[in-house]
Amino acid sequence: MLILYNFSDRLGRFVSLVGSLVAWLSVILIVIIAFDVVTRRFLVLGSTKLQELEWHLHAVLFLLCIGWGYMKDSHVRIEIVHERLPRKAQLWIEMLGCLFFLIPYCVIVFYHGIDWWEKSWNLGEMSDSATGLPHRWIVKAFLPIGIVFILLAAVSVFLRKFVEIFGSSALPETAIEEPPPSPARELL
Numbered sequence: 001m002l003i004l005y006n007f008s009d010r011l012g013r014f015v016s017l018v019g020s021l022v023a024w025l026s027v028i029l030i031v032i033i034a035f036d037v038v039t040r041r042f043l044v045l046g047s048t049k050l051q052e053l054e055w056h057l058h059a060v061l062f063l064l065c066i067g068w069g070y071m072k073d074s075h076v077r078i079e080i081v082h083e084r085l086p087r088k089a090q091l092w093i094e095m096l097g098c099l100f101f102l103i104p105y106c107v108i109v110f111y112h113g114i115d116w117w118e119k120s121w122n123l124g125e126m127s128d129s130a131t132g133l134p135h136r137w138i139v140k141a142f143l144p145i146g147i148v149f150i151l152l153a154a155v156s157v158f159l160r161k162f163v164e165i166f167g168s169s170a171l172p173e174t175a176i177e178e179p180p181p182s183p184a185r186e187l188l
Contacts, residue, residue: 102150
């Protein structure tokens with residue numbers, strides 16, 4: 001069981017590291033949005049490239065950080081039901097949800113996301129706007145990449161819940177109670 005826990009911990013730390021590093025894109029996104037708003041409002045300059053860059057960065061930020069959000073247990077769940085159940089039932093629901101819903105979903109979206117990206121790559125897809133960003137395939141590549149991080153997070157959570165349900169008392173209490181700490185928090 002300790003091997004499963006250690007593997008889960010390593011996966012979780014990797015997903016958390018990537019998520020906490022990519023989260024810094026939000027600062028760049030805020031600067032770009034502020035610049036775009038100011039130039040549109042006061043200088044009457046509009047830029048399709050800036051607007052497309054905003055949604056491209058937003059997509060990358062979301063797709064690469066969603067696995068981290070799942071690791072931090074910040075995803076939406078039906079709390080009315082979940083909180084009223086005993087801890088063991090909560091663990092079973094989370095574990096079976098990963099196994100039968102989240103992991104298969106990630107595999108399906110990854111498969112179709114690769115196809116979606118590949119078609120974009122082969123077509124040399126660009127923006128619909130003449131003044132937009134070229135190489136639309138770049139942002140489309142982040143769908144399968146982001147799904148991989150969600151899949152890694154799902155495997156980590158599944159293993160952690162499995163260890164907590166079936167693990168021995170030889171595991172330290174902190175090994176099964178807390179998700180791995182954020183690397184960003186360790187830097188502070």
